[in-house]
Amino acid sequence: MSDDVELADLVTTDGARTVCRACQWRCALAPGETGRCHVRVGTNEGLALLNHGLIAGATIGPIEDHGLWHFFPDSQVLGIGGWGYATVADQARGPYGSIPEDPAKRRKLDADRAANFALERLCRGVVWAYGEPAVNHEYMRGLLQLSRASSRYTAIITTGAMTEEALDQIGHYLDGMNFDLRGFSDASYARLGGLPNWQGVLAIAERARNRWNCHLEVTTRIHHGVNHDPDELRALIGWIKDALGPYTPWHVLPGDAGSETAAATMRARRLGHEVGLHYIYGAEPNQPTRCPACQQIVITRTNGGARLTGLTGTACSACGHETKLHTSIFKPREGRAVAG
Numbered sequence: 001m002s003d004d005v006e007l008a009d010l011v012t013t014d015g016a017r018t019v020c021r022a023c024q025w026r027c028a029l030a031p032g033e034t035g036r037c038h039v040r041v042g043t044n045e046g047l048a049l050l051n052h053g054l055i056a057g058a059t060i061g062p063i064e065d066h067g068l069w070h071f072f073p074d075s076q077v078l079g080i081g082g083w084g085y086a087t088v089a090d091q092a093r094g095p096y097g098s099i100p101e102d103p104a105k106r107r108k109l110d111a112d113r114a115a116n117f118a119l120e121r122l123c124r125g126v127v128w129a130y131g132e133p134a135v136n137h138e139y140m141r142g143l144l145q146l147s148r149a150s151s152r153y154t155a156i157i158t159t160g161a162m163t164e165e166a167l168d169q170i171g172h173y174l175d176g177m178n179f180d181l182r183g184f185s186d187a188s189y190a191r192l193g194g195l196p197n198w199q200g201v202l203a204i205a206e207r208a209r210n211r212w213n214c215h216l217e218v219t220t221r222i223h224h225g226v227n228h229d230p231d232e233l234r235a236l237i238g239w240i241k242d243a244l245g246p247y248t249p250w251h252v253l254p255g256d257a258g259s260e261t262a263a264a265t266m267r268a269r270r271l272g273h274e275v276g277l278h279y280i281y282g283a284e285p286n287q288p289t290r291c292p293a294c295q296q297i298v299i300t301r302t303n304g305g306a307r308l309t310g311l312t313g314t315a316c317s318a319c320g321h322e323t324k325l326h327t328s329i330f331k332p333r334e335g336r337a338v339a340g
């Protein structure tokens with residue numbers, strides 16, 4: 001059980017139950033009841049966090065490894081994460097769903113030590129990369145705050161399962177997000193996600209982009225027979241273009257090893273270009289980034305590394321087109337207003 005954890009104002013009481021507002025399930029927990037994430041438990045005092053400070057993974061490597069290709073390219077980042085998921089599909093299949101029972105495998109790392117570690121190892125940033133950040137909200141929030149205080153950039157890899165109020169608690173300290181968009185229909189999210197209302201994840205991505213000026217990249221894994229329908233994909237791509245902007249990178253990956261999925265993934269990429277996204281990437285190695293206007297290569301990628309080869313600042317060095325890469329932690333902290 002956690003001890004002195006500040007619950008970041010995301011807990012309210014509902015009669016005899018404690019309502020957790022970290023993710024969109026909004027579980028109402030009687031003492032002893034466990035939330036859908038399996039890592040937060042109701043108590044007489046409120047809520048206990050079983051996963052707080054327990055680290056599921058920690059690595060140092062290029063930011064590109066975490067699906068962020070237009071965000072501080074070629075920088076080294078501390079990737080860190082904890083236990084627990086919000087979506088039913090991840091709880092069933094993801095590697096970070098269950099806290100190890102063996103105490104020897106429970107690695108603990110305080111948020112301030114993690115932020116200091118990133119600084120000492122000369123990492124330019126910190127990314128929450130393993131497990132769902134929403135169900136690790138209190139730890140993640142502390143890590144992002146401390147990392148921004150030492151001028152590291154911050155990012156999260158997420159399904160978008162957090163609540164708006166949880167996002168608003170980290171928005172000031174959050175620079176980037178890779179948003180794992182699983183499809184664009186009730187049926188796709190029933191198979192590949194599992195949240196009370198899948199459109200809620202779209203609202204989180206839009207709020208991160210529009211209210212908090214976060215850099216966003218979107219990842220979609222295509223599964224033939226589930227989320228490969230062209231009409232669904234056209235709607236998904238149209239939403240990226242309209243809600244997040246046509247310069248939003250879209251990473252389109254095969255969700256399984258089947259040949260039909262491989263073909264569907266290629267069709268999805270072609271659709272992305274037809275609808276008007278400027279940056280679309282697949283699973284193959286060493287894909288460059290080209291200027292959307294003149295097609296000059298602006299970022300070269302080889303063997304996991306990236307080199308800025310055709311840029312003046314963030315503009316194409318050949319034609320001057322603004323590529324909208326994100327390379328600075330200095331940005332307007334709040335974007336245009338959104339409802340709510």
Ligand code: SF4
Pocket residue numbers: 020021022023024025026027034035036037038039040041086134135
């Ligand atoms: S994090 Fe989500 S699933 Fe877990 S207890 Fe809170 S509302 Fe429920």
